[in-house]
Each structure stands twice: as C-alpha cells, then as structure tokens.
Amino acid sequence: MMTAIQQRCWNHETREAVCRCPECGRSFCRECVTEHEARLLCAACLAKITEAQSARRGGLRRLAPAGMLAAAIVAAWIFFFALGQTAMTLVERAERTSWQQ
Secondary structure, X not given: OOOOOOOEOOOOOOOEOOEEOOOOOOEEOHHHEEEEOOEEEEHHHHHHHHHHHHHHHHXXXXXXXXXXXXXXXXXXXXHHHHHHHHHHHHHHHXXXXXXXX
C-alpha cells in the first residue's frame, strides 16, 4: 500500500496527494479538496452531498413564501385592529366628556 505522500492527485497527476476523500476514497492535492462539516471532500462528493441536502430542504423553502405572506397578513390585521380599538376608545372618551360638560 502506498502512503499519502507517494500517491498522486486524482485530477493532477504531477502533484502529490495530501488527503483521501472519505466518500469516494480517491486521493487529491490541496487545491482539489474543500472542508465541509470538519471533513475534507473532493468537489464531486461535495456537490452530491450539498445537492442531497438542498433536496431535503426544498419542501420547506417552497412553503416559506406562503408562510411569510400569512404571517404578514395576520400581523397587519392585529396592527389595524389595535389601531381601530384605540380610535374607538378615544372617540368614546371624547363623547363622554362632551356630554358631561
């Protein structure tokens, strides 16, 4: 078995490999690996992992705009309801004081 120093990069045959991708088992140089969740992964494996993660989150991302719209409508309704209640209270107080005088 060859050590990591004797192995060559999968993408660059003239460069020495510095690590082995834990997903595919191929050896790569420093330029061909990226750290993701405390692991060094090659570009192909990183693309597969991020694609799978984004597919899992896709359902929630599609519902997010509808949820935000519903929350905005509820917040606007609460704001204008409170504003109307405040206006009615002020008018009632003004009418009471005008009759008492």
